[in-house]
């Protein structure tokens with residue numbers, strides 16, 4: 001496949017059409033912001049999916065609702081509902097799929113505006129989930145609609161999906177859609193996930209994640225005679241000591257060649273997410289040697305690190321402690337593994353996005369890799385779609401913050417970029 005050049009005349013028509021549709025786009029974004037699709041627990045997903053679905057239908061898409069049937073998180077109280085719309089061109093391929101998650105993280109404290117009010121002030125729209133990432137959903141839907149109204153007919157097919165649960169792993173959202181074949185290399189060529197990239201960066205992938213739980217075992221005894229027992233907490237302390245004194249300095253020396261932003265996240269890292277053990281913090285305390293303890297760890301690994309080595313390194317540290325002290329008994333359990341993904345910077349999708357940003361904003365976008373993870377993993381690992389990026393108008397460092405907001409101008413500009421990208425990837429014929 002190749003990309004198509006966009007004639008200047010068409011560029012101008014796209015820009016003009018997006019400008020004309022901008023007010024409509026922002027009021028749709030306000031409506032979407034006013035639905036508190038908070039996750040956890042996953043509130044108002046039906047209302048969120050239906051608002052997006054109704055707009056897609058109005059704009060000529062064939063729509064379908066995809067409930068995550070069979071997953072434990074899909075309950076009567078909190079149904080997991082995704083929506084998918086499709087517009088066919090003269091040929092089904094190439095296919096460009098825009099995906100945005102409409103779940104938002106809980107509000108938290110320190111807000112000075114209504115988090116679900118959709119307030120617009122000084123050129124910014126406020127609300128929980130505006131940047132992350134309802135603005136991206138509005139931008140992609142109206143990017144395609146602006147072309148339709150300008151009489152620009154795309155030659156391939158376009159899909160738009162609104163998905164759930166990205167903030168909690170995306171298993172009932174993009175992973176479910178990919179497993180069910182809705183996002184799949186046999187039908188999908190390009191995926192743009194409309195996560196916040198400040199409208200002028202293109203995110204090509206993310207680092208890997210390894211969450212694991214270590215439980216240490218001891219033997220209970222009276223706290224006044226601890227020499228009769230074995231303290232599981234002391235054992236956990238030994239392991240934590242190895243983590244901070246040996247592992248952390250080793251990880252700080254491993255740096256990826258990938259353009260991870262912020263640069264401080266270009267190194268491998270580990271964080272202790274939780275510690276537990278001994279008697280319950282709020283219970284009545286009795287003098288006992290703790291017979292169990294443990295911690296949950298969040299290890300972020302680089303594309304250059306092999307996952308089996310990453311896991312092996314932890315197992316080796318634990319085995320070493322056991323070898324030095326036979327009383328050191330432990331279990332280790334994998335909680336979550338996400339492999340790093342990175343789309344080839346020279347693929348058509350990245351080239352088209354770069355040119356789109358250059359045309360609209362006048363500068364070459366920075367290509368970045370995310371320190372965290374998002375739904376790209378499911379698109380690539382389950383759907384086997386290789387050309388996938390994140391690009392959208394939201395302000396990345398506003399995500400999950402109080403008074404979350406997004407610049408209206410960024411929503412407009414990124415809609416223009418998305419439209420120009422679509423024309424380059426699918427080709428277009430101009431009706432007028």
Ligand SMILES: [Zn+2]
Nearest residue numbers: 132133166195
């Ligand atoms: Zn997000």
